[in-house]
Amino acid sequence: MPSLDNVPRQPTPPVELLFERYIRPGRPVVLTDLLDGQPLRVLDTQERAAEQLAHMVLGVSGNFANESLAGRWPERREMSLRDYLELVRQQPATRDYCYLETPPPALAGLYEAPQLCDHRGSGDTTSLVFLGNAGNYSHLHYDEDLRDVLMFQVFGRKRYVMMPPSASHKLHPLVAPGVVRTSDVCLQHMSQSEQLEFLRYAGAWDVVLEPGETLLMPFGYWHYVEYVDTALSVNFRMGRSAEVRALSALMPQPSVFMQALARHYSDETALSPQARSVLGSLLALGPTPDDDLLHRGVLDAFDALCAGSWDRPHALAFAALRGQVLRQPR
Numbered sequence: 001m002p003s004l005d006n007v008p009r010q011p012t013p014p015v016e017l018l019f020e021r022y023i024r025p026g027r028p029v030v031l032t033d034l035l036d037g038q039p040l041r042v043l044d045t046q047e048r049a050a051e052q053l054a055h056m057v058l059g060v061s062g063n064f065a066n067e068s069l070a071g072r073w074p075e076r077r078e079m080s081l082r083d084y085l086e087l088v089r090q091q092p093a094t095r096d097y098c099y100l101e102t103p104p105p106a107l108a109g110l111y112e113a114p115q116l117c118d119h120r121g122s123g124d125t126t127s128l129v130f131l132g133n134a135g136n137y138s139h140l141h142y143d144e145d146l147r148d149v150l151m152f153q154v155f156g157r158k159r160y161v162m163m164p165p166s167a168s169h170k171l172h173p174l175v176a177p178g179v180v181r182t183s184d185v186c187l188q189h190m191s192q193s194e195q196l197e198f199l200r201y202a203g204a205w206d207v208v209l210e211p212g213e214t215l216l217m218p219f220g221y222w223h224y225v226e227y228v229d230t231a232l233s234v235n236f237r238m239g240r241s242a243e244v245r246a247l248s249a250l251m252p253q254p255s256v257f258m259q260a261l262a263r264h265y266s267d268e269t270a271l272s273p274q275a276r277s278v279l280g281s282l283l284a285l286g287p288t289p290d291d292d293l294l295h296r297g298v299l300d301a302f303d304a305l306c307a308g309s310w311d312r313p314h315a316l317a318f319a320a321l322r323g324q325v326l327r328q329p330r
């Protein structure tokens with residue numbers, strides 16, 4: 001599996017160091033031992049997991065990231081782990097996979113969120129489960145909740161490709177209703193050499209995660225996922241700073257401008273007076289049903305904090321997108 005393989009790996013550092021070196025600056029890292037000692041850690045092959053969790057009930061469907069490209073939200077059907085693995089054995093080309101917002105009790109009883117997930121003290125860490133077969137993939141997208149994510153690989157290998165919001169202008173974000181948070185760039189359809197060339201151009205981070213490893217995906221990052229093997233992961237969606245929580249509540253489906261803007265609040269320990277004042281003005285818009293008002297507020301905040309780092313192609317691409325998120329011209 002060719003990959004840029006440019007994400008550093010290391011044992012989990014002390015929590016302050018992890019925040020300072022990786023989480024606040026938004027730098028991906030693979031932690032090699034984060035869940036060592038937890039019962040889940042020993043289910044590191046499909047066979048071991050199938051033995052212990054054969055009857056665990058899954059919700060199986062088409063892949064949400066891929067279906068949302070077509071503006072669809074796929075129907076899920078219940079199936080045991082054993083039946084899903086049998087489906088994959090009989091139909092290795094299936095694109096059905098399992099995504100669960102609530103880990104089934106048999107799985108949830110095998111792990112606890114590491115304490116560092118709640119280092120910011122918000123007390124609202126959540127955990128999701130992903131299971132898919134070799135050849136499955138999740139189309140390039142970013143997540144709505146603006147949370148840093150720790151993705152733990154239980155068994156099988158998965159490739160994670162990530163790009164920062166500052167690369168959005170290279171990724172042709174789609175902004176039509178129903179396909180938000182999604183890119184028009186189909187990495188899944190590129191040849192290996194085209195793909196690697198594109199990833200270098202976009203400044204991507206790219207790693208194949210092995211069983212037992214945990215990847216830090218900084219919030220707001222674009223990501224594309226390939227299942228190298230039949231693979232199970234659980235993730236921890238970490239507590240956010242008060243500032244990022246407020247931004248997320250203001251715009252629950254963040255536009256590409258909010259995605260970039262929110263990264264300015266990733267280090268709550270070092271906010272400039274300008275960043276605080278921009279945030280105050282934006283939050284004063286409050287929850288509002290007026291989408292245009294909200295988008296304009298976010299664009300003004302984005303201009304105040306992000307525009308200084310634009311080069312010309314960057315500015316032009318964003319100017320085109322700007323028109324698409326606003327219904328009324330300025």
Ligand SMILES: O=C(O)CCC(=O)C(=O)O
Binds near residue numbers: 065132138149223235
């Ligand atoms: O691991 C996967 O299958 C998809 C993960 C993902 O896209 C996510 O966590 O948002």
